[in-house]
Amino acid sequence: MSEMLSILEQYWGYKAFRPLQEEIIQSILSGKDTLAVLPTGGGKSLCFQVPAMATDGICLVISPLIALMKDQVENLKKRNIPALLIHSGMQRADVIQTLQNAKHNYFKFLYVSPERLETSLFKEYLPSIDVSLVAVDEAHCISQWGYDFRPSYLRIAELRKELPGVPVLALTASATEVVQKDICERLAKPALINSKASVKDGWHVYRQSFERKNLAYSAFKVDSKVAKLVDILKKVQGTSIVYCKSRKRTQEIANLLQMHGIAATNYHAGLKSEDRSKRQLDWINNKTRVIVCTNAFGMGIDKPDVRTVVHLDTPDCLENYYQEAGRAGRDGKKAFPVLLYDSRDLEELAVLHLVRYPSLEQIRSIYHALCNYLQIPVNTGQDKSYTFHFDAFIRNFKLNSNTALYALKALESDGWLDFNEKNFAPATLVFTTSKKGLYEFHKSHPELEEILTSLLRTYEGIFDFPGFISELLIAKLLKKDEAEIKKQLKTIAAFGIIQYIPQNTEPQIIFRKNRVAAEDLSFNLMLYYKRRDIFIERANKMIAYSTTSVCRSKTISIYFGDQNARDCGVCDNCLQQKKSGLSAKELESIAALILQNLTVQPLAAEELFYLLKGIPKEKAWRVIDFLQAEKRISSNEKGMLILS
Template sequence: MPSAHDILKEYWGYDAFRPLQEDIIRTVLEDGDALALLPTGGGKSLCYQVPALAREGICLVISPLIALMKDQVEGLKKRGILAAAIYSGQSRRAIVQTLKNVAHGPYKLLYVSPERLETGLFREYLPALHVNLIAVDEAHCISQWGYDFRPAYRRIAALRAELPGVPVLALTASATVEVQEDICAQLGMEGAAQFRQPFLRPNLSYSAYRTDARMNRLADILKKVPGSAIVYCKSRRRTVEVARLLELQGESAAHYHAGLTQEERTGRQQDWIDGRTRIIVCTNAFGMGIDKPDVRLVLHADVPDCLESYYQEAGRAGRDGKKSYAVLLYTDGDLRDLEGAHVDRFPNLEQVRTVYSALVNYLQIPSYYGKDQSYTFHFDPFVRNFKLNGHQAHYALKAMESDGWFDLNEKSFQPPTVIFTCTQESLRGFMEAHPELEPVLTLLLRTYAGVWDGPVLISEGQLAKLMPAKEGDIKAQLQRAAAFGVIDYRPLNEDPQLIFRHDRVNTEHFYMDMSLYNGRREAFRGRVQAMIAYTGSTECRSTYINRYFGDADKTPCGICDNCLARKRAPLSPEAFAAIGARIRDLLHARPLPVEELLSALKDVRREQLWTVIERLQAEEQLRTDREGRLCVS
């Protein structure tokens, strides 16, 4: 077999590995288990893709992110590497065909969502797959003490028992020492080699600013930092509002969240990647798997729930090694809301039971039925129909999911696919009997290679242009052919899917493991407290982050807001009073937009101006009017 270096050069064109990649690859090639903590953009995927090509058999990659699986499979195919994926929402026939292809063809990687691991179909084919490595992506999801616990990940331990001697590589971008230990315990890899890149990013300047003029401060920072930017918001509504306000100020901005159609999300993401849009204003639905090294600024307009999320999202800035900025804006109200968030996030058992009762009635699941069944689920009509509190219902569903009652794919995007399910001989007879369907079936065969071998992604729009015909007519013809059993046609599906793991029980018999549930609530409160402490900390931001993740490095970064503040002389009371008087004089004449006020005081450093403005706002000497202008209270 070729060496790891030969594979890297042949398929990726690189002459050398990044730090730690080669050590990780060597460990798993020697059949050793490994836990790898590599930052966002640190090249985690190469750590299992290269070993997959360096030995006989396939690498089984377990990932919770369907979109990321699809992107990786397509990317590998473009490099000439055969890979496939199976996940919730696919038809049984499509999954069978994929498993057959991987078992008997020259495939090297199979991506699997964790909920597929315990299905009878997967277990039936597992012995024939010749697995040479198990790669667990987003491995922190296996830990109940982590920030993104997913119970489906607990099924990996049983998988490992069925594949004795196969090494496991667990990968994550962020995990505390407690979570790292839990990952190893849950995966049965207590003796695993551990590899961790330093959490310090020497080119990334962290800052956190308390402000009562969030939008003004946000716009000012975006003007000061040129280049591509990401603005993270907690709600879909705020992404729309912020993007609209930035556009009104002449910025190139677009909003992005999971509520958009797949076409809208893809288009906006690509416009931003290609530089046609400078600023993407988004929820945390954006960013996973996106390779854009030249992001100069990641700005959080809301406080994340935990440092793990913040570190991962902020880490999307400056992957090219050039100076970049991660800025967090917060208000006192944000911190109060976060302090009490555990009350909403962890509803009591009776509240969860109420939502469970509404859910099984909404889905019309009979008693003692439902296990392994998949249901289309739309949250908004569910809440409206049963007059539920939206926040409480959302977190009750999360509680049930974490307890293993079901798996919920909030955006189960399934692009259109086709596979021929008849023989070539019977197809000829069918087309003679149904000449009206011959053109579209012939076009499928000419346009999409491999359509006999496995489900192939298609575009009904492209087929319509080639025919030519209306796209609706193409879809109707494909559906007719599928009804005759000639093809398996799966049209676009963006509906959320809920897969039950237990039969329906009477409401009074609904239960949860309350000791685990209460433990997760306390772990959540601990993460919240660490996030709140970060906002007000005066120590080096990087040192604080290092300490949180168990990194002993206390070397100050020298470029965060706190390090820079120590280098500068503090603002004296006399200077504060003088700047404050000038601000009040200008605002007594008339209310001013912040940008105009800053321009009128160009001789004063902006950071000093913001310090004075925000303290005067906190003391209620200044306020913001309905038009967003500063005025004297």
């Protein structure tokens, strides 16, 4: 592995691998299909980037997140590693140019969104590309039982037929044992899951422990989430992420924090790209202490010194919660993931499946409205892409936004369409003239020399190959307005000096089948209802996590299949157990009995003690104190104990 360590230090500046990285790399180099389950911040990308640099050919990386792919490609280029990107928002000419470039051994990485895999253009060029490794990022998206199933990922299995003998590395941060097995089966190979590595029919499976010893998890049932949030941020100094479910709420919470003298900003996918970039950069550089965001924020963000991650709304599953909470304390120092909830949160989560899984009648109605909105005649539309503005669509047809959104997602899951809510496509540019032609253009258009010089200095390689640019960055460097920069670039392109495609953030819908009459819309209801039942089970596990009195870290680890997990000793429940002098088992069993009795009717303390036969009063009082501190029980005006 000395060569791998040399590559690691030469390009990334690290002198040692993180846990399991070395074993995963060795597995890949030996030609084995490999599944790596590593926690958020565990260094997944290096597991394919390092071995790819040591082998001939190009590494094909499949990822669902355009912004994340763009960031990785830019980071590789900064390290003088040539990389390419193809995504659903690109023009045909750019895709052709990129695929032609991929044929040359000069490039080491080709990042592709899964939708591109089945296009005729990609299939045409694939045999001429020397692929050494296929890396599947966010691999849980291929599992129909996973929390973020994406039908486009099912196309990866077909890709394997075109690349016999090429090993696959599947990567995910959060997958249960069922999902891990499904990932391997979907990629045409079964696997036996063990705690570290297991081999069956060619697959190696590596799973790092889900325990994060520096994280002190806690969950509080509160009357005022904002008051508790402010209290947390005043007690724990350092950078923080605050997660909310709605875009509007992110702005409201950020404003409230500012009123309390806390430097905060908000972030969500509805903001302009330049606003998102600035807010993210200010937070990373500690100009802003707290970023209040939707779950659009965090993927691919490498900020090690986050001290608190606070959820003001309960996530719908432990997978999402674990991934988002895991953005705290990546530097190994103590950090605090906190969940704030009230009774209404848990009640809403218990019935959320009614919203997330519309009826077949509703799905057919939304499909019919969509086809009319996009003006698609019956028996047409297959493989065509349409710009789609969701807000205008629901206004036009007076639709409920949640019903419409999840009906579209159901249609996507069943293979009828692809729905990209935010189809971010960065600006691309390449020079199309010779150096002599550029010199002549400089002489005849001196007013454009400044921007051309800035482009060539800022973006190495764009004279020869298409590359991403930021109009906003160029504007800042030249101290000009972004609109003026775009205008100048279009002018230069009109003279044939460059090929320039401006940044695009238009959402799109791609029809995968021709339009049919609504009543003829076929749907796999058995699979649809099974997904719904799994969603209900996951939601119930999230509710149980919120209200449990056992170790929170252990609860998470057991959920993901680590049955040997131990109490962490630092979460709120472990600290409360130490304070009460009771074991976790005692605390949980007595708490369950108290809650069971209070479900029937309010009780005076002495009445409750009578019903808790065999349990010493002292222990019962400790558990009552614990449940009151957790706001799971309280006293009414008569002094009787009741459920909160």
